Amino acid sequence: MENPTSSYTPTEIEPKWQSQWQSQQLDATSEDTTKPKFYALSMFPYPSGNLHMGHVRNYTITDVIARVKQMQGFRVLHPMGWDAFGLPAENAAIDRGIHPAQWTTQNIAQMREQLKRLGLSYDWDRELATCLPDYYRWTQWLFLQFYDAGLAYRREAAVNWDPIDQTVLANEQVDAEGRSWRSGAIVEKKLLSQWFLKITAYAEELLQDLQKLKGWPDRVRVMQENWIGKSTGARVVFHTEAGQELPVFTTRPDTLWGATFMVLSPEHPLVESLTTAEQKEAVETYQAAAAAKSDIDRTAEDREKTGVWTGSYAVNPVNSAKVPIWIADYVLMGYGTGAIMAVPAHDQRDFEFARKFNLNVKVVVQPEGEQELLNGETMTEAWAGEGIMVRSGAIDGTPAGKGAGQSVAKAIEFLEANGFGEAQANYRLRDWLISRQRYWGVPIPMIHCESCGVVPVPEADLPVLLPDNVEFSGRGPSPLAKMTEWVEVDCPLCQGPARRETDTMDTFIDSSWYFFRFADARNDQAAVDPAKVNQWLPVDQYVGGIEHAILHLLYSRFFTKVLRDRGLVNCDEPFTRLLTQGMVQGMTYKNPNTNKYVPADQIADLNNPVDPNSGDRLEVFYEKMSKSKYNGVDPQTVLAKYGADTARMFILFKAPPEKDLEWDDADVEGQFRFLNRVWRLVMDYWADRPQTTTAPALNLSKSEKDLRRAIHIAIKEISEDLEGDYQLNTAVSELMKLSNAISDARKASDTMMASPIYQEGIETLVKLLAPFAPHITEELWQHLGHSESIHLQPWPESDPSALVVDEITLVIQVMGKTRGTIQVTAAADKATLEQLALESEVAQRYIAGKTIKKTIVVPGKLVNFVVV
RNA sequence: GGGGGCGUGGCGGAAUGGUAGACGCUGCGGACUUAAAAUCCGUUGACCGUUAAAGGUCGUGAGGGUUCAAGUCCCUCCGCCCCCACCA
DSSP: OOOOSSSOOOOHHHHHHHHHHHHHHTSOOOOTTOOOEEEEOOOOOOOOSSSHHHHHHHHHHHHHHHHHHHHTEEEEEEEEEEOOOSEEEEEEEHHHHHHHHHHHHHHHHHHHHHTTTOOOOOOOOOEEEESSSSHHHHHHHHHHHHHHTEEEEEEEEEEEEEEETTEEEEEEOOOOOOOTTOOOOOOOEEEEEEEEEGGGHHHHHHHHOOOOOOOOHHHHHHHHHHHHHHHEEEEEEEEEETTTTEEEEEEGEEOOOOOOOEEEEOOOOTTHOOOOGHHHHHHHHHHHHHHOOHHHHHHHHOOOOOOOEEEEEEEOOOOOOEEEEOOOTTTTTSSTSEEEEEEEETTTTHHHHHTTTOOOOOEEEOOOOOOOOTTTTTTOOOOOOOOOOSGGGGGGGGOOOOSSTTHHHHHHHHHHHHEEEEEEESSSOOOOOOOOOOOOSOOOOEEEEEEEEEEEGGGGOOOOOOSSSSOOSSSSSTTTTHHHHHHEEEOOOTOOOEEEOEEEOOHHHHHTTTHHHGGGGTTTSOOHHHHHHHHHHEEEEEEEEEEEGTHHOOOOHHHHHHHHHHTTTOOOOSSEEEEEOOOOEEEEETTTTTTHHHHTTGOOOTTTTTTTTTTOOOOEEEEEEEGGGTTTOOHHHHHHOOOHHHHHHHHHHOTTSSEEEEOOOHHHHHHHHHHHHHHHHHHHHHHHHOOOOOOOOOOOOOHHHEEEEEEHHHHHHHHTTTTSSOOOHHHHHHHHHHHHHHHHHHHHTTTGGSSSSHHHHHHHHHHTTTTTTHHHHHHHHTTTTTTGGGGSSSSOOOOOOOOOOOEEEOOOOOOOOEEEEEEEEOOOOOOHHHHHHSSSSSHHHTTSSEEEEEEEEEEEEEEEEEOO
């Protein structure tokens, strides 16, 4: 017999529905404020031009969440935009002579089409691109807000300098050996005056408020905590013999009596004045060597300590001891005061330094118990453990430790009482250097006037537009600095000759506020209307890669707090819940002898992979997809072959969202088969459905009851999987179970298809599947005789009465081991359960000849006999 | 060095302290077909056992512990992954 129903052709139905939804404005953001709001956001992409599987995974996860919330009666904001400034566009300009704006615009157009092919429920009316003046105008305006608040300032800082091309390089343009990506020259450090945002002013709040982020993965919170890096201790002021103050920060002020020398960073401003004539040459040589060292050299593991004496001494405030002042690159100018008191007996780094340069080691913490007494002359490593303070004047005899009444607290008390210092906290977090000596970014809206100094561009003059007709060579100063007619302006204050700031902003600035702009994306009067922002923010669910765990998320939190303090938004934190999805990995073939990757299509037999060139056996493993490893899978290929719904289902089912996902073609096939089964199940029902449906029976048959139960279990389980933690993989497996249950019910009974329960099953399955596979479900929904979109249907509710069972399976255990099961009526009470269990054949077999000592009855679950 | 996470069949992965391995992939056997594809049915942790069953033993990285009962809770150890790191 001919198949009465058409077959499932995703490549036809998917584009059809995509264009219908678009013309119906199905995905327009609802303005119905009687509904609760839900803001679902994926981290917006850099428009590289090609969508990769990582994007597909990210956006699919967020789309399912947005669609479910929509069906559950929320008004949902689900926007998309482009993080469109950045280096690759400028590289394209240098390499291929195409203007960054043109390159970016083309890429956006291409990626937008690819995204649309995935069936994502974006409100495209709110699309934004950070490189467009109607967006970056407000980025500039926000910068001026920071400036006005005293949170933007200028100071000198080191940049990567290419001495051949005479240009500044981004960190990404410096390779692992410290060479320029273009010229190959060894990159130098060069000081330039640059703009900073004062994120350190918010360090404590950024740290404290991590506790509010209950919907964030622990590890992201911990990473941010470590990044902020708070440590508590004291500031202690030493004096040089010449009388200059030389403050240090220490977490162990209690060991101050053991400080036998001091170390300054080579860049410390006092080094020059402290250096004696005899030491001048050695010190300057050392400083020059330190300056030339790359970051990689400076942070290399297990480096031997180096350093040089300045020739000067300082005085230890607590015991007036004369301590030599050294410089060494293990002390960093950017942390604390750039100077330390060295306590070699109790700090391993100081110990190594002291041993190398024969400096005095003085023990001030003596461990108790069986420990041998420590001796500064003979000890082989620093003692950082517990003990009793010795040779420590005022705190002698105090137990070492940070607790109340212990050495650290006592020492701080003593310092404060004598004016030697005070308790202090220090943060590892540094202010954010935002200046980039590049073209393709937001121009910093500042003007340098010879007589007025640094003057902000008046708000009325925003945006400061990027000039168009720029030349890109990759050499010399940034393209903007070469644009004389753009650079030279009148000072807004004195009208005298002035120059524009030619640096642009770090692109992380653009992405630190885009989630606000989506709430009011078309506003040309303000960055955002506070009323609109407060209606949508904070983002309820943010989804993106773990690689943004620190910088992007921390900067966004910082911006939110500053905008709150400027009265622009109400929320303290921008992202209530955060999901960091795992990466997508591809099957990788690598020759272990040559360390070269081999494309799969060059391998003759994938079951026995050998290198076509050498014949070496290849290693096979999963690794993050990348071009250089030939292990990528192009979304376009998958869409063309199976359609978006299959790709979405596969990605959702294959692994939990936060775990890495191994791409496997066989599993993709499996998902395609599942959608085909659903298609046939629904279409067969529609073709063979009885023309007169039987009235709802008062007494359901057993198979009807079982099916109804399966339906409502599926609703319950899937709804739970979609709450909070988004266990999308198990949600998909529940959909499969329901599909299987419907299929089984049909096979079990000829009359089942006429039952209203069967119809309920079919329609529920389609509705529950809709957020996951939006196209096939829309098509099937229409075939089922509905005219309104399935995506506007209410989410099914689980009926508790349907879950009730007449009989349960009772597990019989003896001594905690499962020995069998019996069927019992669900209504049975504890005593009855015990009785039935005891009488059961299994129980009798294992209890025979023994005495029951104790019986545990867990109603609805099991009976366990403890016997002797 | 500091911090966080993970370890379950051939594979991806399920399991509010209560029948470990749901769901899927793969493999194997079968039906349909001239044949293949597709589809459908059965089976798929290891070992012992039997003609076949029935049945039994073991099993969640290793070892201890708590409990009537442990993948799950506690302790020790091993292995892998990630973040930070000469941060005073």
